[in-house]
Amino acid sequence: MGAGGIGGYVGARLAEAGGDVSFIARGAHLAAMRQGGLRIQSGTGNVFLPVVSASDAPADIGPVDLVIFVVKLYDSEEAAASLGPLIARNTRVVTLQNGIDSIEILSRHVPGDRVIGGATYLSGFIGSPGEVVHAGGLPHIFVGGHRDPLIGELQTLCDRSVGLELKPVADIDGVLWEKFVTLAAFSGGTSLMRSGIGPILSNPEARIFIEQLRDEGMAVAAAAGHPMAEGFEDRVMTRWAALPPHGKSSMANDLERGKPIEVAWLSGRMHELGMKLGVATPGHTAVFRALHLHAAGGAS
Ligand SMILES: NC(=O)C1=CN([C@@H]2O[C@H](COP(=O)(O)OP(=O)(O)OC[C@H]3O[C@@H](n4cnc5c(N)ncnc54)[C@H](OP(=O)(O)O)[C@@H]3O)[C@@H](O)[C@H]2O)C=CC1
Numbered sequence: 466m467g468a469g470g471i472g473g474y475v476g477a478r479l480a481e482a483g484g485d486v487s488f489i490a491r492g493a494h495l496a497a498m499r500q501g502g503l504r505i506q507s508g509t510g511n512v513f514l515p516v517v518s519a520s521d522a523p524a525d526i527g528p529v530d531l532v533i534f535v536v537k538l539y540d541s542e543e544a545a546a547s548l549g550p551l552i553a554r555n556t557r558v559v560t561l562q563n564g565i566d567s568i569e570i571l572s573r574h575v576p577g578d579r580v581i582g583g584a585t586y587l588s589g590f591i592g593s594p595g596e597v598v599h600a601g602g603l604p605h606i607f608v609g610g611h612r613d614p615l616i617g618e619l620q621t622l623c624d625r626s627v628g629l630e631l632k633p634v635a636d637i638d639g640v641l642w643e644k645f646v647t648l649a650a651f652s653g654g655t656s657l658m659r660s661g662i663g664p665i666l667s668n669p670e671a672r673i674f675i676e677q678l679r680d681e682g683m684a685v686a687a688a689a690g691h692p693m694a695e696g697f698e699d700r701v702m703t704r705w706a707a708l709p710p711h712g713k714s715s716m717a718n719d720l721e722r723g724k725p726i727e728v729a730w731l732s733g734r735m736h737e738l739g740m741k742l743g744v745a746t747p748g749h750t751a752v753f754r755a756l757h758l759h760a761a762g763g764a765s
């Protein structure tokens with residue numbers, strides 16, 4: 466559901482590994498996929514699927530074993546409400562969306578015990594209709610449901626794939642919070658400073674700002690009962706260093722293209738939690754307020 470930067474990439478890799486994958490997309494991207502298939506440009510090997518099952522109507526596809534839910538957060542409510550025709554008695558819905566709100570949103574539309582949280586450090590975007598660019602990042606996809614046989618089947622498929630490393634975990638909440646803190650800093654920093662991560666880390670003032678965002682996120686997470694585990698700062702650096710110097714967050718890419726942005730669920734959520742929990746978040750509050758102007762896309 467949402468065959469974009471992440472959904473298009475992950476779906477194509479699963480199809481390449483032999484999975485039976487249908488893509489839910491819309492607009493020019495859907496039209497191009499129907500006409501000419503789906504192309505993935507990737508440093509770990511390009512993919513071309515000349516014929517794909519793709520539709521904007523879940524009813525055209527019908528019940529499936531697993532839905533991978535990767536629309537933007539601002540499209541979640543509508544997309545989740547449309548999932549009905551895909552859901553059978555044993556269907557699982559795995560969300561790889563950023564932030565900490567996705568499971569709750571999905572659980573308003575799908576029975577909560579079918580919803581499985583997840584997070585990925587892959588990076589991708591739609592380069593042109595029908596083409597997804599894999600921009601690097603780490604290939605890891607963390608998911609809950611570590612004892613679920615369906616996740617076991619997904620694991621088998623990912624093990625056969627190129628470039629997808631599925632990691633089922635017992636504590637998905639911890640993973641989601643760690644991704645949230647890491648990403649809120651990365652997205653806020655690369656969006657507000659309009660720069661890739663390389664120049665930010667090598668400029669002393671810019672680096673202080675992105676590290677401040679990281680530290681504010683850590684303080685908020687701790688106050689919310691989700692302290693970052695030992696070695697967090699090192700893991701953040703490893704993730705940021707895995708991206709090319711010009712690598713930006715998906716939010717920064719969307720901002721540049723005049724698309725709506727997920728700031729309310731990232732720096733905005735940090736700001737809101739900070740107010741509620743009594744944690745100062747001057748950096749995230751500044752990002753949220755400054756980018757609020759562009760939250761709905763359009764104007765630049
Ligand atoms: N991109 C990345 O590198 C990463 C993204 N994420 C997270 O994954 C999620 C998805 O991001 P990303 O892959 O970048 O998103 P994209 O915008 O690239 O892809 C989402 C696609 O879903 C389509 N879509 C939305 N709603 C519907 C619908 N109801 N029916 C059919 N198609 C629909 C969108 O169409 P349209 O374009 O017309 O809106 C778009 O093509 C976000 O929460 C993001 O934060 C997580 C890790 C990395």
Ligand SMILES: CC(C)(CO)C(=O)C(=O)O
Binds near residue numbers: 586587
């Ligand atoms: C930083 C990244 C690519 C994960 O590595 C991401 O989650 C995003 O840009 O939204």
